[in-house]
Amino acid sequence: MQVWQQQGVEVDTTLIGSKAINFFQASGRVVAQTSALGDQPKLEDLLGTVHAMMEHYTEGQIDRLFLVYSQFVNTMTQQPTVTQLLPFPKQEQAEQESRWDYIYEQAPRDILDHLMLRYVESLVYQGVVECIACEQAARMIAMRAATDNAGQLIEDLQLVFNKARQAAITQELSEITAGAQAV
Template identity: 45%
Template structure:
């Protein structure tokens, strides 16, 4: 009977775990819809800022911003790793950290120095563990991206690029494709290309997107206070929009991955409970049969 009691306790434990995973699945599903809405809502803003900035730069081809300074072969780069603060979201963090680790190895093989910024607790733990030069960090991002907090961490990398300490800035994030698929992406943030292509649509600034951003018309703007100030502010807003979009994409990916992982955990719990119930019934039946045999044997002896 001790075996039956242990199996009954095991079944109860798995049932309790199943209730937790089911609740987490439902919470993740609710948060996923909100995260997807925020992600999609941010895309038109970034698209419009990119279009206006591209038109202004076409109207002033002689103007050159520091963010567009392509210095050729890089001797030092900055990496911004966007990750989650919590686990239980499948292989989401593992995939992006593996991609970043491979890129860091490639940079070091080429003699390129690497400095990093961590957005999210899991990425911070990873970068600390592998010993990368960590220049800034921001954790406990919550469920809604806060642009002020993000820019506070990213500004260190942007200032180092402008000062010439690093030659490029990359951002690593999970790009949301659909509920079942999230692509780990390694995107170049700086220097910006001349066409201001959308990196989330063309990978690492694909040429096909650059052609789409060029306007067929001439644009005449009224500037206040002057064109240089307007372009500078627009490019800064564009970079901020890319960072915000990267975090929003990762948050949508996180909730989708967590929902799928918790659903798989709940399904596995049901399967385990079914197997344990079968073992329990067989063990209980064997115990009853043994007791009956002992009673029959005792009666025959009498």
Template identity: 45%
Template sequence: MAGIKEIRTKIKSVQNTRKITKAMEMVAASKMRKAQDRMRAGRPYAIKVREIASHLMSANPEYSHPYLVAAPQERAVGVVVVSTDKGLCGGLNTNIMRVVLQRLKEFQSAGVSTQFTPLGNKGLGVLTRIGANIVSQETQLGDRPNMERLIGAIKVQLDDYMAGKIDAVYVATNRFVNTMRQEPVFLRLLPLPDGSLKSPFDEEQQSALESKYGWDYIYEPDAKSVIDDLLHRYVEGLIYQAVAENMASEQSARMVAMKAASDNAKKVIGDLQLVYNKTRQAAITKEISEIVGGAAAV
């Protein structure tokens, strides 16, 4: 009967685990809808501000902002890594960190030094373990992007870029495709990619005006003030959208992972109950045989 007791304890343990994973699945499903709404609401702004910033590169040649000027050769770069603060979301963090480590290896082989700004505890943990150069960080981001907290960490990279310490700033995040699919992306934030109007977060949407028209603007009060402010909005918009995309991806991945865990727990419970019934039946049969054998001996 000791075997029966152990199996019963195991069944109870798996049932308790299934209750937890089922609850986490429901919580993630609730948060997922809000995160996806925020992500989709921010996409049009991120796309449009990127388009306008791209148009400015050719519209006003007499003033060239440092954000629009690419260095002849990259000697040092900054990388903003967007990850989650918590685990239990499938391979989401593993996939983005695999891309980051691959690009880090490419930079090192080319003799390019790197400095990192992790946004999220999981990315911070990986970068700390490999001994990466971390110049700023921000963790415990919560369920919605907070621009004031994000820009404080990003400002270190922006200041180094303006001072000439680094030649480019990259962003690594997860792009939300649908509930079942999230893709890691590694995109250049600064300097602005030449001639690219395609959004890094929506590959299907591209400006129809890219090749048809030239662009000219009338600036008030002056070109420098307008362009400077617009490019700061471009950086803020892209960082905000990168975090919003990752948060939507996180909740979707967690819901799918917890659903798979709940389904697996249900299957394990069924298998254990079958073993329990067989073991219990064998024990009862053995006891009956012993009783019958004893009676026949008498």
């Protein structure tokens, strides 16, 4: 975002999630935002922000639409990902030659507009779900580390306790032996 702003590009943001809102609130123009999605977000919770993005794109207020999210690879690896949603990348010539020609009941433009909206909705929802998976993985790793550290702390404290107990027993035995020798 900073690179684009340094190049004089105006960046409009649509923020999803409280962390994104807190982080990006001061930078750029915020078009829409939503938070409090919970651990099981519904597509309906995201529709307002997606429609705001699409409205800005179709009205020509923005020329490109990107999705930035944390991609879940595995529990130990999450990658920050930037994906261009719109406009669609150009197809290679070889791919275009093998296209089929279909006859549509409705106007192709109406179908494409509807499909484009559903496409963006599904990719945004996928991004949100992957971010939640990344967050859960980070929590799991943190809890595993805390459990391991607690186990190590218990072992260390048990060793200190046993040494103190052994020293107390040795002290008592020394006192008993010294008392028996005095008699």
